[in-house]
Amino acid sequence: MDKAIFTFIDRCVACKGCEIACAVEHSRAKSLFGALAESPHPRPRVRVENAGVHSYPARCMHCEDAACIAACPMGAMTRNAATNAVYVDESKCIGCWMCVMVCPFGSVSADPVAKKAFKCDRCPDRTARGEDPACVAACPTRAMIYATPEELAAHRRQATAMNAAGKPVARVAGNVDLWRSLKGGTQK
Amino acid sequence: MNNVVTPAAEKQLLEIARSKGLETGRDRLAVMKPQCGFGELGTCCRICYMGPCRIDPFGDGPKKGVCGLSPDTMVARNLLREAVGGAASHVGHARHLLLTLRDALNGEAPYEIRGEKRLFALAELFGVPTKRRSAKDVCRDLVDIALQDFGRQDGKPNNWLSKRAPAMEQEMWEKLGLLYSNPHNEIETAMHASSMGNDADPVTLLLRTLKIGLVDGWSGLALCTDVQDILFGTPQVTTVESNVGVLEGNSVNIAVHGHNPVLSEKIMEWAGKLDKEAVAAGADRINLVGVCCTGNELSMRHGVPLAAHNAQSELVLATGAVDCMVVDIQCIWPSLPQLAKCFDTAFITTDEMVHIPGARHIEFEPHHANESAQEIVRAGIEAFAKRKGKQVDIPKLKTTAVVGLSLEAIVGILSKVDAKDPLKPVIDNVVNGNILGFAGIVGCASIKFRDGAMTEKMIKALLANNVLVVTTGCIAHICAQDGLLTSEATGKYCGDGLKAVLTALGQAAGLGGPLPPVWHMGSCVDNSRIVDLLGAVASRLGVKISQLPAVGSAPELVQEKAISIGCSFLALGTPLHVAPAPRILGSQVVTKVLTEDLVNITGAKVFVECDPEKAAAGVIEIIKEKRAALGL
Known part of the structure; x- marks a missing residue:
């Protein structure tokens, strides 16, 4: 299986480092200061959403059975043969927003300048070099990992086994639980 | 939060602002959310350029800054x-x-x-x-x-x-x-x-x-x-009007906003002297109102109405009825001139240190105070002339509020009960339990807490448990608008013990009704008056301030000033409640020192609680501990 991005919501502290890294990766300059000088500004394809006391970096799941690919009348929604990621072939996109309508995760939006469908492409340049996608690499708390489903499942099985053996893997979480519990009153 | 209970003024003003397409702090907060956890935990360091550094609170990523900082x-x-x-x-x-x-x-x-x-x-x-x-x-x-x-x-x-x-x-x-x-x-x-x-x-x-x-x-x-x-002059007890309804449709409404009465006193003086020019411009009069702490200063010395606390400073402009908002220092939101531009409002900065894009700057320094004050008041009159006849939206919300309970004013009232030993009536009632203890609920008003009425609910829970509340700053505005600075509030919210004491004191002092259950002691710098009150009571009893059944609270922390004020109370030994959490939770050591170990250093400790009822319960628990230690 190809690698996918997996998210651990407990670890997200909403720094939005992933948003910045995503925008920079999709700039021409590939640097923060260079990206800021570009017009239009590159935009992030991942958005950290508010979720009560939690936060969640929402982006395309690159579904194996992708509704956006099925719905696109122009064949613009394309699967990258090398990485298995779903991306927009802008030369074919007519801006009908069928993909926006059918995406169950709200992960396809509209580029307001190009008037084309706009979504995560899972950083083909980076992954071709063997690097993690920009959002994963930028996350300071490892709230996202880039791994195959088998790798994640194996990791979880190992944790389950250790737990069953009465040797749970210690979770170091500082005051994070306290911090979240104290945020309660300030969240609508 | 499930129980959204936005106070009436904000509810109506927000509707007005939204209907006019105006952006407010609440809109920007919604866009800002979720807010960065590193910032909230205090583990983002931008002090040197090997950084910026962030510590992973989960322990997998960076554990130290580049320089090795823990x-x-x-x-x-x-x-x-x-x-x-x-x-x-x-x-x-x-x-x-x-x-x-x-x-x-x-x-x-x-x-x-x-x-x-x-x-x-x-x-x-x-x-x-x-x-x-x-x-x-x-x-x-x-x-x-x-x-x-x-x-x-x-x-x-x-x-x-x-x-x-x-x-x-x-x-x-x-x-x-x-x-x-x-x-x-x-x-x-x-x-x-x-x-x-x-x-x-x-x-x-x-x-x-x-x-x-x-x-x-x-x-x-x-x-x-x-x-x-x-x-x-030292403030004396005065009754004022409060809330946005103090604005008048056909008057030149001048709002002073900020902290320094060196400006607002002069504006008040010249508002009086130039009233005829306002009448000549077709206005009923010049109506001076106070926003934020300079509002507290004028209200308690001159009875000037309290129009808005800091978190309402944008909203009061949305009425379109403020002809001039003149500001000095601290807590002036940079968004204000942009809102003023949507109306005829003259937004005027005055301090050489406070310039805001979009504002008109009329330098105000004490040497030329009269000249500058006249120019500012006249700018208000000119703005009124442009505004006259246009629609304004002033919610009909107005309460009365008893303000100006400086230590001198309090002692003055108590002297009428016991001239030789003025504090005795209060102390006797603490001893007999009619008054459980004291809470100073002070500081900022925060849009993060206004839709839950954090302050109002917390104070009402304290009053019901016979805790006498003193207040300052923007929290005092909240109390005034909620009717907590009135005799009626004593009957409505206090437990039987506190009610009896305040009724007796009010009668003895000849006030024609009970003392209010929340005592307005002034602006945010007037937290010094609370310190003086604590000092007077402690000295009368021959104990340390940290032994008193008294707790401080900043239930809607916004400004750095609230942090330094809080630290001054921690140094005195006064336990503190605060919400939201200060940016300390990223450190086990700092969290432990402030919430536990400090008790053994100054006698104080900090506790964080964002739920108003639980916060009140926490205050009451500490008060009971202090009473027990005193043998009460």
Whole structure:
């Protein structure tokens, strides 16, 4: 299986480092200061959403059975043969927003300048070099990992086994639980 | 939050703002959410350029900054710098007042001594001879004593702290090495110690934070209040109107906003003198109203209505009825001129340190106070002339509020019950349990908490449990708008014990009704009045302030000033409630010191609780512990 991005919501502290890294990766300059000088500004394809006391970096799941690919009348929604990621072939996109309508995760939006469908492409340049996608690499708390489903499942099985053996893997979480519990009153 | 109970003023004003397409802080907060956890935890360090550094609270990523800084040190340094921001604000305010007073005494600024009584009381405290001397001469000596503190490099004790602060606490501070000399030196040293490559011990950094708290408390708050009382008089009990309904459709509405009465007093004077010009422009009159703390200053000295707290400063402009908003220092949102532009409102900045894009700047310095004040008031009249006849939206919300309970005013009321020992009636009722204890609910109003009525609910829960509440600052505005500063509130919200005491005191003092259950003691610098009250009660009982059944609370923390004020209370030994969490949770050490270990150092501790009922319960629990320790 190809690698996918997996998210651990407990670890997200909403720094939005992933948003910045995503925008920079999709700039021409590939640097923060260079990206800021570009017009239009590159935009992030991942958005950290508010979720009560939690936060969640929402982006395309690159579904194996992708509704956006099925719905696109122009064949613009394309699967990258090398990485298995779903991306927009802008030369074919007519801006009908069928993909926006059918995406169950709200992960396809509209580029307001190009008037084309706009979504995560899972950083083909980076992954071709063997690097993690920009959002994963930028996350300071490892709230996202880039791994195959088998790798994640194996990791979880190992944790389950250790737990069953009465040797749970210690979770170091500082005051994070306290911090979240104290945020309660300030969240609508 | 499920139980959204936005106070009426905000609810109506927000509807007005939204109907006019105006953006407010609530809109920007919604876009800002979720807010960065590193910032909230205090583990983001931008002090040097090997960084910025962030500590992974889960322990997998970075555990230290590039320089090797631990999260404990990072959090302690950041907290110290927040406290410095607050102390610099208050000390700067105090120095401005002192220089104004000095120049007034030399005939260079059009201000006079209206608080002779306070002047002579302070002169006595500071050992300034008063016999056969004019108030001006006495005042010159007192100003010299205060100014000495700002120039001294001899390391000798700070005059304002050593003469003004309670003796038992001074002893404690001396042992802890917290006494300071020149406030400016301390602010400088704190910035120096917390810059790259200096103090890396979280404990010494925290002690320095307490020291900055003392700088804030004595060379900031106390000095501000003292000089303001000398210049403008000590507040006495006054009843004022409060809430946005104090704006008048056909008057020139001038809103003073900020903190320094050196400006607002002059605006008030010239609003009176230029009233005829307003009438000539077709207005009924000039209607001066107060926003934020300078509003508190004018309300308690002159009965000027309280229009809005800080979190409503944008919303009050959305009425379209404010002809002039004139601001000085601190808590002035940069969004205000943009909102003013949607109407005919003249938005005027006045301080050389506070320029805001989009605002008209009319420099106001004490030497030319009269000229500048006239220009500002006339700008309001001109704006009214443009606005006249256009639709305004003023919600019909107005409450009355009893304000101005300075320590002198409180003692004055209590003296009518027991002239020889004024504090006795209060102390007796604490002993017999009619009054469970005291809570100072102070500080900012935050849009993060307004839709849950955090302050109102917390205070009502305290009153029901017979806790007497004193208040200052923007929290005082919230109380006023909610009707908590009235006699009726005593009957409505207090437990039986507190109700009986306040009713008896009100009768004895001839007030024609009970004392209000929440005592308005002034602006945010007037937290010094609360300190003086605590000091007076502690000294009467012969105990330390930390032994009193008294708790402080900043239930809607916004400003760095609230951090430094909080530190000044922690140094005194007063336990504190705060919401939201200060940016300390990224450090186990700092969290433990402030929430547990500090009890063994000054007697204080911090607790965080964002739920109003639970916060009140926490305050009550501490009060009960303190009572038990006193054998009550």
